Amino acid sequence: MEMIGSCLSMVVIYSLYFSTNAILVHKPPIIHTNHPYLNIYENSPIGTSFVVIEASSQTNDVVTVTPHDNATAARISLVPVKVGVNSTYMALTKLIPDRETERIWYLTFQAHDSHGDTLWTLPLHIDDVNDNAPFFVHDHFHAVFGFGLTVGTKALHVTALDVDEGPNAAITYSMKPHLVTHPSSRYNAFDIDPSTGDITLKEALQHGQSVYHYQVNATDGGIPQHVASALVDISILDFGVIG
Ligand SMILES: *[C@@H]1O[C@H](CO)[C@@H](O)[C@H](O)[C@H]1NC(C)=O
Ligand SMILES: *[C@@H]1O[C@H](CO)[C@@H](O)[C@H](O)[C@H]1NC(C)=O
Numbered sequence: 001m002e003m004i005g006s007c008l009s010m011v012v013i014y015s016l017y018f019s020t021n022a023i024l025v026h027k028p029p030i031i032h033t034n035h036p037y038l039n040i041y042e043n044s045p046i047g048t049s050f051v052v053i054e055a056s057s058q059t060n061d062v063v064t065v066t067p068h069d070n071a072t073a074a075r076i077s078l079v080p081v082k083v084g085v086n087s088t089y090m091a092l093t094k095l096i097p098d099r100e101t102e103r104i105w106y107l108t109f110q111a112h113d114s115h116g117d118t119l120w121t122l123p124l125h126i127d128d129v130n131d132n133a134p135f136f137v138h139d140h141f142h143a144v145f146g147f148g149l150t151v152g153t154k155a156l157h158v159t160a161l162d163v164d165e166g167p168n169a170a171i172t173y174s175m176k177p178h179l180v181t182h183p184s185s186r187y188n189a190f191d192i193d194p195s196t197g198d199i200t201l202k203e204a205l206q207h208g209q210s211v212y213h214y215q216v217n218a219t220d221g222g223i224p225q226h227v228a229s230a231l232v233d234i235s236i237l238d239f240g241v242i243g
């Protein structure tokens with residue numbers, strides 16, 4: 001009876017000890033900084049500051065904040081402004097962000113004191129800058145038609161792409177005669193749709209001209225704008241004219 005009693009009290013003391021300890025262990029630091037996400041422009045120089053992280057101890061310990069994983073450590077350095085029970089760190093970039101390579105940096109920071117660790121994950125969105133020019137899918141577009149081509153017919157389609165985003169990737173096409181060796185009026189026979197890149201015959205073909213040479217441009221909507229050029233040749237097989 002006595003033995004059972006002391007055994008029970010030991011169990012009670014034991015579990016009390018552990019539960020008290022467990023309460024102490026579960027008082028990790030608090031991270032006060034709380035953004036669902038933040039933004040930074042691509043090409044921002046190394047050392048750009050984008051957030052201040054504040055963390056405090058619940059147990060009067062010294063709190064430190066560090067990048068939690070290697071991916072975060074590779075991209076961010078944390079500069080301590082104040083380290084103590086309440087600590088403040090400034091987060092600076094260690095790499096130049098490039099939206100075309102990585103649209104979002106998922107960053108995780110860890111606040112640490114002797115009573116535990118707290119993690120905070122911050123998606124850092126990389127905003128677009130117009131740092132890419134459009135490019136045509138071919139340098140040279142070519143089409144061949146018979147003289148019977150009627151006005152309004154879509155003769156050719158040119159396409160340019162731009163890896164930027166939004167207005168920085170919005171392309172406007174333009175076209176004008178290139179390498180003019182014939183009366184210029186005839187060169188205006190074809191016209192381009194600025195938004196689609198469709199090239200159509202807008203006025204009747206005239207005998208005596210077998211190739212229409214044009215330069216086409218693709219211009220993006222960024223500031224400053226970027227331009228790409230390509231060549232368009234439209235050949236007309238005109239069997240109606242001899243000599
Ligand atoms: C993180 O970096 C450390 C030290 O540079 C290295 O030992 C470890 O293997 C890396 N971990 C991962 C998951 O890459
Ligand atoms: C830490 O910050 C809390 C809340 O702002 C404040 O009450 C406390 O006095 C600060 N402690 C120290 C050591 O600065």
Ligand SMILES: *[C@@H]1O[C@H](CO)[C@@H](O)[C@H](O)[C@H]1NC(C)=O
Nearest residue numbers: 174175176215216217227229
């Ligand atoms: C294409 O762009 C170049 C350079 O900006 C310009 O000189 C040329 O006139 C443009 N051509 C067309 C068809 O818009």
